[in-house]
Amino acid sequence: MGDDKFDIELRALMRAAQGGDGAAYADLLRRSLPFVARVVRAQRAYGVEIDDIVQDVLLSLHAVRHTYDPDRPFSPWLAAIARNRVIDAQRKRGRIARNEESVAELPETFLPDHPNTRAPDEAEALRHAVADLPPGQRQAVEMLKLRELSLKEAAAASGMSIAALKVAVHRGVKALRLRLSSSDEINGGVP
Amino acid sequence: MSRLPTEDLIARIAASAEPVQRLRPPLPRTLLWFALSLPWVAAVVLIMGVRPDIGERLHDTRWLIEQGAILMTAAMSAMAAFCAGIPGRPRSELLIPLVPLVVWMALLGEGCVRSWLSVGGLTLQADWMCLPAIAMIGFGPAAVAAAMIVRGAPLAPVATTALGALAAGGFAAFGLRLFHLQDASLMVLVWQAGTVFGLVLLAGLGGPFLLRWKRPDQAPR
Numbered sequence: 321m322g323d324d325k326f327d328i329e330l331r332a333l334m335r336a337a338q339g340g341d342g343a344a345y346a347d348l349l350r351r352s353l354p355f356v357a358r359v360v361r362a363q364r365a366y367g368v369e370i371d372d373i374v375q376d377v378l379l380s381l382h383a384v385r386h387t388y389d390p391d392r393p394f395s396p397w398l399a400a401i402a403r404n405r406v407i408d409a410q411r412k413r414g415r416i417a418r419n420e421e422s423v424a425e426l427p428e429t430f431l432p433d434h435p436n437t438r439a440p441d442e443a444e445a446l447r448h449a450v451a452d453l454p455p456g457q458r459q460a461v462e463m464l465k466l467r468e469l470s471l472k473e474a475a476a477a478s479g480m481s482i483a484a485l486k487v488a489v490h491r492g493v494k495a496l497r498l499r500l501s502s503s504d505e506i507n508g509g510v511p
Numbered sequence: 512m513s514r515l516p517t518e519d520l521i522a523r524i525a526a527s528a529e530p531v532q533r534l535r536p537p538l539p540r541t542l543l544w545f546a547l548s549l550p551w552v553a554a555v556v557l558i559m560g561v562r563p564d565i566g567e568r569l570h571d572t573r574w575l576i577e578q579g580a581i582l583m584t585a586a587m588s589a590m591a592a593f594c595a596g597i598p599g600r601p602r603s604e605l606l607i608p609l610v611p612l613v614v615w616m617a618l619l620g621e622g623c624v625r626s627w628l629s630v631g632g633l634t635l636q637a638d639w640m641c642l643p644a645i646a647m648i649g650f651g652p653a654a655v656a657a658a659m660i661v662r663g664a665p666l667a668p669v670a671t672t673a674l675g676a677l678a679a680g681g682f683a684a685f686g687l688r689l690f691h692l693q694d695a696s697l698m699v700l701v702w703q704a705g706t707v708f709g710l711v712l713l714a715g716l717g718g719p720f721l722l723r724w725k726r727p728d729q730a731p732r
Contacts, residue, residue: 340530342525345528384598387663404664
């Protein structure tokens, strides 16, 4: 009975959202979150972030919201999208896993002075240097250099334009280079 | 370092909530597909010239049942393809065209067996014109089906495009038999149905490239 009430309410909200009512749409999406998360978990989405899939489901719902018929129940419509996105995410994860190779020990060269791996303190220094960047530059460096998102993806996630991202990442990298090279000189480290 | 907070994403999505035109149910969409495709098929048939023995064929019950089965296969495939694009509908709807398809194949199979028993063998000749003819007649229905299919959700891309191709190919095979003087079951099975199934296979393989979910960067700003 509770499920019926939930469905009837969401059905009405979706009808309003299809008519362009932004407030009803936001309400619908918020109230759908626990249901979507439940469906995603029920699909045993191992190896993928639940939150990532939930967001994918919201975007997918938005992309195909015109396919919903308000005369039909809302929950099966939403659940079908969620299940489909979980399967897609698992396939993607599988493709990535097939191209990855696990090694017990990372191959390293141990030359006396210049090993090809970064020392822990250098990684720490890099983390600090990134954290000290101005917010715009930090976000651009994190998205484009550390998470390796495409410019389009980073623009979508940050709300910044592609041109602004390019400028911010250029300035950020320049600032990092300056800061790290000066700390290397101070420490007498590897050039 | 994490992606956009979900609450922000919801705000952005809701902010871009423009009114949308709802997709009509599969049956009216199938009728629309048929109505838009029919003039193309009719035009090609008229240009190629209706077969001279059409009067005779229209009194041939077996030929009429075969044509009916082909046309029903086309229409049911289109309807199944449209059902496939609506989340939450039963997957069993994708099997709707199987009934007329089995009838069509059974009639062709029975025709082959009957010819074999009466003549003592089956002859298969080259009939390459079926390939371009079916492609040409099917182009119109395929274009209309594609334009309508992409409006649905990409839940089952392979099945959806394969069904769309079966709809267009079936309609083309129906049209072909209105001007092409070839009724031998084996020839129809190999050249006409074979061409249709070849197109279905190709379309199915192309499905994942044609029907995709929008990428995150296509999210509302």
